[in-house]
Amino acid sequence: MGQGLSCATTQEHGLFSAMQSGDLDTVKAMLERDPSLTHQTTAYDRQSALHIAAANGRIEILSMLLERSVNPDVVNRHKQTPLMLAAMHGKIGCLKKLIEAGANILKFDSLNRRTCLHYAAYYGHSDCLQAVLSAAQSSPVAVSWGYARFVNIRDGRGAAPLHLAARQRRPQCVRILLDNGALVCASTGGYGCPGSTPLHLAARGGSLDCTRELLAWGADRLQRDASGRIPYLVALKHKHGACAALLNPSSAEPLVWPSPLKFISELNQEAKALLERALMDANREREKNILKGTAYSLPSPSHSDTGADDNISEASDTELCCICFEHVCTIEVQDCGHQMCAQCTLALCCHNKPNPTIACLNPPVCPFCRSAIIRLVVAKVKDCDDADQDIGEIGSPKMRKARKSRNFSSEGSSSFKGLSVMSPFGKMGGRGSGRMAAENEWVDKP
Template identity: 60%
Template sequence: MGQTLSCRVPGIEQDLYAAVQSGELKVVESILQLHPGILRRRTLHSDLSVLHIAAANGHLEVLSMLLDLGAHPNALSRQKRTPLMLAAMRGKLACIEKLLRAEATILLFDSVHRRTCLHYAAYYGHSDCLQAILQTAHSSQISDSWGFSRFVNVRDAKGETPLHLAAKQNRLDCVRTLLEKGALVSASSGYSGFLGSTPLHLAAREGSLECVRELLAWGADRLQMDSAGRTAYVVASRRHPLCAALLNPSSAEPLVWPSPLKFLSELNPDVKLLLEKALVAANRKREKKIMKGTVFSLPSPARSESVDDDKLECNSMELCCICFEQACTIEVQDCGHQMCAHCTVSLCCHSKPKTDSQCHPAPACPFCRSDIARLVVANSKTKEEIEKLGEGNHKA
């Protein structure tokens, strides 16, 4: 799609479409005052409604006025695309939010690829739009009637979920968002050309190194085969040696985020940041060992580049009683035992996901063996507090 989206219609309708396309609010308002019926008129010349045009070009004021005047939020083009789908394609977040408030339906499929607005947001890499749509799905009737998990994993005509599309297009932020919301990491597609492909297969085929890393960290199975009997390693080995190195079944398995998903989704943001940094560091060491002695070198993960080390500094003088190397930054509740983020990752993350059961035992505290249900950032004593406490005890 080009930079602008328009439709050629004769006479006054052409003037209206041109004004909507360019976002000329006053002109649109004047035309609709003189010809109020034109808003609902359909012509043989127009494929898209004026609402489609406003949404696709991100003209929020025009879009709002059209909705206030009675434009239908679920207007369909000839390909059964809605204004919400076009806004998702273009990444027009404000227009998406307005359409969602106007009760635009998120569970509509176009007639070209049988894709929803969620598919389009994922395919074009607009993670903010993706999150807005998913938030609406959580709070709307979709969650109650159709099921939120089912919506996150909705398939298009090729059997591809939004995660498939995001992985194929190397949309790392969208891949991460979808996984955090419950996207199935090893779902198989149904398209005849790549039948049985998982998101990992598609990321490997396109050489999407960062997406391969992310999918592996969420438990994607390196041994899973497509209908042709190919693993993601075989797919990557033809053109993408870096991806192939990480996917090689003979190399060490990466650490993955803990299962079940609920454990991670309920983490305190500060704790999640600490664990995320520790997991990335652990997998980076693994990658260096894998690549040692080869002609390839791996770039640093994008995830680690976005982590501010200054935010993760800990002034605590208490060392982890497990490794005796890192400061205690994580506290288990309700038992109160503390350990460093690296040891927490080792305890709570497993090297290979279990496939025989959907129910995984909760990780256990290494000190008291109670189930780890909640983690918080440790409120350890700082050096100054320890010195003051020592002075107080000395005076006493």
Template identity: 65%
Template sequence: MGQALSCGAADEHGLFAAVQRGDSDAVAAALLKDSSLIRRTTVYHRHSLLHIAAANGQIEMLSILLERCVNVDVLNRYKQTPLMLAAMHGKLSCLDKLIEAGANILMFEGVNGRTCLHYAAYYGHSDCLLALLAAAQTSSVSSSWGFPRFVNVRDRKGATPLHLAARQRRARCVHILLDSGGLVCASTHGYGYGYGYRLSNSTPLHMAAKGGCLDCVRELLAWGADRRQQDASGRIPYAIALRHRNGACAALLNPSSSEPLVWPSPLKFMTELNQEAKALLEKALMEANREREKAIFKKTSYSMPSPSPSDDNMSEWFLTSQANDADLCCICFDQTCTIEVGGCGHRMCAQCTLAVCCHNKPKPASYPEPVCPFCRRTIVRIAVAEPRNSWNSFSEGSSNSSFKGLSAATAASFRRMPSGGSDDIIDIEK
């Protein structure tokens, strides 16, 4: 559907065309002459003046009409509201104005039974998606539907906004919906792939496999999507990707390949994360999975654009860390400490924090609470670590004081020698 909404040829007063092009003077003059024109609709689609203004992003015109219009949720022929058309066409300013005027974000249209959230996700308008999710958290949604139900609302075929975003290759929208509580393994009950080929019990991962968006597949796998879950025809996402010749996606979805690291979203402390810390952990998660992908793609004809850091530049990592007065993680001796555990104050790099808190496949009912590897206290909160001036402060209060004096130059000189027996020999170069 295009970004402009046609008015049709049956506008004898030129009113619809004036609204479409934003001619406020012409519209004001017409309404002053005959106030009943505010209720006029186009002949076939039954678009009101509000529909046309919202779909075409005419925010000034929309404001003028809202001052004179009683029903902000007026319906067209397909039972679509002006808010739905604003979400469909990505007109954020009009969407915000309609929400401010009291537009109902819980209404369903008449063709596919979709909400404004479905439209924003399907057409990939992430800014509108965020605005609708924010409105759902502050409006009457919490007292009627509840926010989780709104995020996972289903259309007539059982598709959630996450299904539609994955099917349409909208990776940013997929991430936003997952981060807002979208159910990664929700199943449809009859969603069609087209060409007369219909499947039910399809997950968002099935949709992403069909769409062929590698970033969507990555996001869904990182949030715990099950590669072995079958649709009603017994097909797993891997089979769908092969059918549609999406080879790179098929390589990641192959059940015989290694499992990805999964974001531990069900854990209580993950909802209490400092946003900056959360961003660091998400980046570490994706980097860890990229390393896994390189090993998978190495066995196929696909290759990753950016190689991983080699052992040759390891010294540069240490020297850079020392120059920046940053602490090296006492678990991996590789990354700088960026995450601090609330309560005990011990520090780790984002990769090691993620390893402590993550599981390959999430089973929320059986999740043990993660514990600090230094003092064994339960981790209930983590935040971004403030920079310190020396290494000695890292292990303060922990039993790992033997690592305190390790300098960047010394750490960089460690190398592993080939072993002639069963034990490895660690040698320090002069």
């Protein structure tokens, strides 16, 4: 088979083999002898040396090629760039190096007219996806397009990166894209069934985790595709029973990320993580009942297990949330300093499902002083010496008590007592409402 190869072809084959194996010395020696080899491509796919280095994660070879002024946006037969191949194969080091070298994040291939963002989402490389999105925030290309437009960029069949991530069962990528402004209810063109939303595609793939993420961000269970099917029917058709149970319109409506909260521009990441955890824990408790085939009902605020009372008795009254009197305060409104638990913070905005097509920018208000909530941070507690200590410090005795209370809050369906489909104060009874009414006059005002 090798007898028909010319000398030049043999040399080219040796170069590409050395690149695939990461033999830097051999590659250097060959390029020193013949610098024109940097412009050679494979016979069929027309992969350049830079494509091969990027696809195989050979960052030293890739760096050497870029130093020799090789075009970072060179394309192969399918108009794919080295950046696309790095995203496809999850080679984060090479991807970052190419971006630093000025690789264009908005190039489209000729197969499906996809960008590197589509490739990272499709193949589930969340680190590559995050790196491309971070680059887009300061990229002249993304600035000229608009960042939100870039995040929701469509391929040749009308699929945005979120559609691809949902269909391929990539929950981490789904979360990253939603966090960066992906439209949760956008419909496809010809990808999947025309008119499919990310929720339709998650139902088709049977991914519970993707379904949970989309529902928590307000995905509409009743939106129909071009064939008139809701996601529930898609899940049934593909025999994904667990997904179908969550998507069944007759089951309880999922708790969603409140629009006013998720668009707070300066939402502290630690606080956001606490709120997300509280929301997902509450939805999982709801799901347990749905998946068991039992009707879901909100627990009574006055109900508590023995274990809960034991944990609460260990903590002082000043540590407990003054709304529900069940959980330790973990969230603080920075401007006014009032503190609540993550569950009650969400309850202030979760009683009405937001319209997923509208980005509501009106911030919620503090229930104690009625000032607008502009920034949420992780609450701080005081130790015995009255020194402020972050609740995240594990060594604190109070932190141990807080952890016990939070651990309990994620164990039972009674953990989300303040969060109902009604006004958060509509069913607040017993200790919580009495104490708050005594301490906050605005409760009694019309």
